[in-house]
Amino acid sequence: MWYNEDQDEHIISIGARTSIRVTKKLYEKQSNFQKIEIYQTDAFGKMMVLDNCIMLTDANEFAYHEMIAHVPLFAHPNPERVLIIGGGDGGTAREVLRHPQVKECVMVEIDEEVVNVSREYFPAIAAELDNPRLDLRIEDGMAYIRNNENAFDVILIDSTDPVGIAENLITVKFYEETHRSLKKGGIMVAQAESPFYFADIQRKLFQNIKGAFPAVSMYLSQIPFYPSGTWSFAFATQEAGFDRTNYRVADLKAMEHQLQYFNEALFTGCFAIPTFAKKMIE
Template identity: 35%
Template sequence: MKAIERRIADLWFTEYQTPNLRLGLRIEDVLLNKQSKYQHILVVDTKQYGRVLVLDGAIQLTEKDEFCYHEMMAHLVLCAHPEPKKVLVIGGGDGGVVREVLKHDIVESVTLVDIDEEVIRASKTFFPTVSCALDDERVKIMPMDALVFVKEHHDEFDIAIIDSTDPVDFASGLFEQSFFEDVHAALTESGMMVAQTESPFAEPELLRDAVLGLRHTFERAFLAWGSVPTYPTGLWTYAVGSKKFDPRIQRRSAPTGLKYYSDTMHSLAFELPPFVKEIVNGGNLKEAKGN
C-alpha cells in the first residue's frame, strides 16, 4: 500500500484590488476576525509582510511597508506649513499618521476622528509600533462620523489629514467636493489638507475627480505620489490643498529617523509622471487603466 504523503496546510489571504487584479499573501496565523458595527476587521500574520490589518477585505496596513504611506501622509503637509500646531486626522484609527504627526515637536494637539472604535482597539492590541502615540496627552480621540465633525468646527485646525479607507459605504463622502469645502472651513487662514487619492492605474476617475474638487475648493491644489507596495498597483497618490502656502515648498526639515520621506523626497513627490498629469487634467482614463 502506497504511503500517504504529508499534507501541509496552505492558507492564503486574497485581496481583490480591482475586478481584474488581486494580491495574495500566505498566512501564518489569523489573529482577529470580527464584524464591527461598521465593517469587517481582519488581522493576520503573513510570511511576506508581517502582520496585516484588513478592513472589509481591503489591506489598510502591513508591518513591513506601513511607513511608506504614513510618512508621506503626515510629513508632506507638516513640513510645508511653517507652524502646524493644531492637527486634525480623519480616519486612521490605526494610529500610524498620529505617530508621524507627533514627531514634530511644534504640534500642540492632534484630534483623531474615526467612526470605528474597534479599529483603534485592534491596532492597540496587534500593532503596538503603529498605535504607540494614541495615548499621548496631546491626542484627543473622537469616535464619530467625520462628515458631522467637520461641519461643527470652523477656523480651528492648521492641518487636516484625510486618512480614509476606500470610497465605499460610510467612507464614500470623504472623497466628495462638499466634504473638501467643509474641511476648508475647518482650517485656519493658512491651513492645509492632504487626502489619499488611490492609484492612477486602479482608480483614475476617482483621482481626477478628487483633484478637481480640491482645485475648486482651495486656493492652491497639487498632487504628490509615492510607493506603497501592498496598495493596489503599488503606486499611490496624495492630493494636497492649501489656503495660503505652496505645499511644494518645504519650510521645515524632516524629522530624524524616517525611512521613506526626506527633504529631497518632498519636492520630487510633486514631480508627476506625464500620464498622471494627463489624468488630473482630464486626459485618457481608459489608457491609464490599461483598457
C-alpha cells in the same frame, strides 16, 4: 495559504490581484461599519484588512504614514493644530506627533473597533494613541468638521477607499467644510488612490477638491500591497499663492534619522508625477 485582495471590481476588471502569503488568521469581526481581519503573514508581520482591502502590514506601513503626515507638516511654517479624519490604526497620529510644533492633534475615527484592534495587534503603530497631545474622538468626521471653523493648520484625510462609510469624504460639500475648518494658510492632504487602477475615482476626487480649494496638486508614494504599488495623495491649500517649496529645511533634516521613508529629497521629488496622471487630474 495566500490572502488574495481581488474583491474590488476595479481590480478584477483589469485582471490584477494582490497576494500575500499568510500563516494564520488572528482576528475577524464585523463591526458596526466594516469587516475587520488581522492576519499573520509569512514575511511582513501582521496585516490588517478592512472589507477585503489590505490596509497595512507591519513591514511597510511607514511608506504610507510618513508620507501622508510629513509632506504637509513640513510644508506648513508652524503646524500647531492638526486634525486627522480616520486614521484608526494610529500610524498617522504617531508621525504627526513627532513634530514638536504640534500642540494638539485631534483624531476623529468613526469605528472604535479599528482603534481597539490596532492597540492589541499593532502596538508599535498605535504607540501614540495615549499621547496627551492627542485628542482621540470616536465620532463621524463629517459632523465634527462641520462644527469646527477656522480651527486647524493642517487637516489629514486618512480614510479607507471612498465607498461605504468613507463615501461622503470625497464630496464637494465635505471639502468645502474642510476648507472652512482650516486657518489662514492651512493645508489639507487626503489619500487619493492609485492613478493606475482607480482613474475614475481619482478624477472625481480631484475634481471635487478643486471645487473647494484654490490650489490642488498630487504627490506619490510607493506602498507595497496597495493596488499597483503606487499610491497618491491630494495636496490642497487654503490660499492660492501658497509656496510649498518653502519648507522647514532645518526641522526636516533634524528628523530624517527617525524616519524610514521620508527625507528631504522626497519632499520635492514626490510631487513629480507621470504625464498621464497630470492629464487625468487637470
